[in-house]
Amino acid sequence: MSDPPIITAEALVKSFGSTVALAGVDLEVERGTVLGLLGRNGAGKTTLVRILSTLLAPDVGHARIAGADVVRDAQTVRSRIGLAGQFAAVDETLTGRENLELVGRLYGLGRREARARAGEVLDRLTLATAADRLVLTYSGGMRRRLDLGASLIGRPLVLIMDEPTTGLDPGTRIELWKFIDELVREGTTLLLTTQYLEEADRLADRIAVIERGRMIATGSPSELKQRVGGDVLEVRSANFGDLDRLVTLLSGLGSGPPVADVRGQRVTLPVSDRVSTLFAAARRIEESSIEIDDLSLRRPSLDDVFLALTSPGRPAESGTPTSPRNGHSAYERVVA
Ligand SMILES: Nc1ncnc2c1ncn2[C@@H]1O[C@H](COP(=O)(O)OP(=O)(O)OP(=O)(O)O)[C@@H](O)[C@H]1O
Ligand SMILES: [Mg+2]
Structure with a gap:
């Protein structure tokens, strides 16, 4: 493969007060592949995702998406990526279709184009029958699918998903996995964070394990399993x-x-x-x-790898999953 990696991060450091969320993270993701970022609560996954998607500037270090710097060329980066955040960022007082059209318009699409793409995405995510209902009436799984749909409206080169299937029932999760397979087949590069080892095993070409702000292992699922010996x-x-x-x-x-x-x-x-x-x-x-x-x-399963890699007696500082600090608004998602 002679193509340079489509995502690169070098020595990223980010602190919040005295909390070091990232303590020098390097990362490379090849074009057209899926990277699974694994880590426990508070490991630094969302912080890394927010830096790569231009929502947060690193204290130290650089990151690039397809050659564009996430700080200096933030605008270019935003036009190339789609982000499905850890917490669904959809407007409850609009219908599913209106949400997607709004995002399309924020991407700079014309009215007609925004409507066409919204319809396409609603079909793909099997939300067509609920498209004209207020999101208020959607189940959690439907909201997540809609949020994912919003990240696809701009037909991104790179899709970044923060815990895409957390809280979904097993059936919906499998549906989403199939959908992710399709996107990858079409050439989208994917970075997804997950706490489900089964999910990383199923979807990822390469896995990076993050623990307390540091990458402690990278490799293909089978390479990591071989480490257990x-x-x-x-x-x-x-x-x-x-x-x-x-x-x-x-x-x-x-x-x-x-x-x-x-x-x-x-x-x-x-x-x-x-x-x-x-x-x-x-x-x-x-x-x-x-x-x-x-x-x-x-x-060995990835569970065994994870148990062996992460020191059991010293749990990572836990984040608060319901806190709004990680929430992204529809406006943050696209070009501001
Ligand atoms: N805006 C913020 N202000 C203060 N501390 C923060 C902020 N964002 C993250 N942190 C802290 O940085 C560390 C890493 O958080 P991060 O959200 O990146 O973890 P995570 O791996 O995504 O966790 P989770 O699995 O719970 O989503 C945690 O200790 C967290 O409390
Ligand atoms: Mg997180």
Whole structure:
């Protein structure tokens, strides 16, 4: 590939008072690919998205979209990107169609063109039947789809989506994934943030993991999984109270330390020697009085990668998901 990356960021730093949201972030995204930006609450995902979409200036560092600097050539950048923010930015007192036409007009389209594109986008996002209802009456999923639609009106070269499927039901999420596939097939470059590892696995060509304002890993989903090394032995405990004992029991058996996943009531262990480790683990469990529900060997998932990469005892500072600080208005989205 001789094309230069369509998105580049170099040494981005951004602080809010004493909170360092980005502590020197580098990033490259190749044209026509999907980058999944993964990180826990407060990791810095939205801050990076806002810098790349010209809504926020970095304290230090540079970023470019298709060669245009996000600070010096903000206007050019805005004409090339579409942004679907973390919180749907649609006007409730207008209909779906009116919202999209408004955004089209803000992009500088003529009335007729804005109407045509709005109709096209409503069809694609299967909102046509609700197009002339006030957004007030839309469900959460419909609002998100409309918001996504608004980001597509300008036919962007680069689409930036901040947690596009958070809060959507599984059916709607799968619909949206299919739609994203189509956009990528048509050549759109996509940067999406997500907290769903399954989503990153399904959509992303490359994944960047951000933790406390720093990129701690990048690679394709399979490269990242290989970092866990070999396979994963998973033991599901029948009793919640036995997790610690299981960790002790399995210590030293695998190619790395066992990790307890409290929510999943399970312990996972990276293994390189599949069968002998499985036997040894089964024997130890049998000799103990620990009751288990399941014992299995599987390929590593991105969950395992994430658990292994992010230090468990030191949670990232959490953001407040409902705070309006991340909200984008329809006006912020396009050329001001
Ligand atoms: N406008 C702001 N004022 C003050 N602090 C902010 C502001 N924006 C972000 N922060 C802080 O910067 C850090 C990174 O926030 P950011 O919103 O980028 O995280 P995130 O990865 O998007 O989190 P989430 O998954 O919760 O959306 C957090 O500690 C957050 O509280
Ligand atoms: Mg965010």
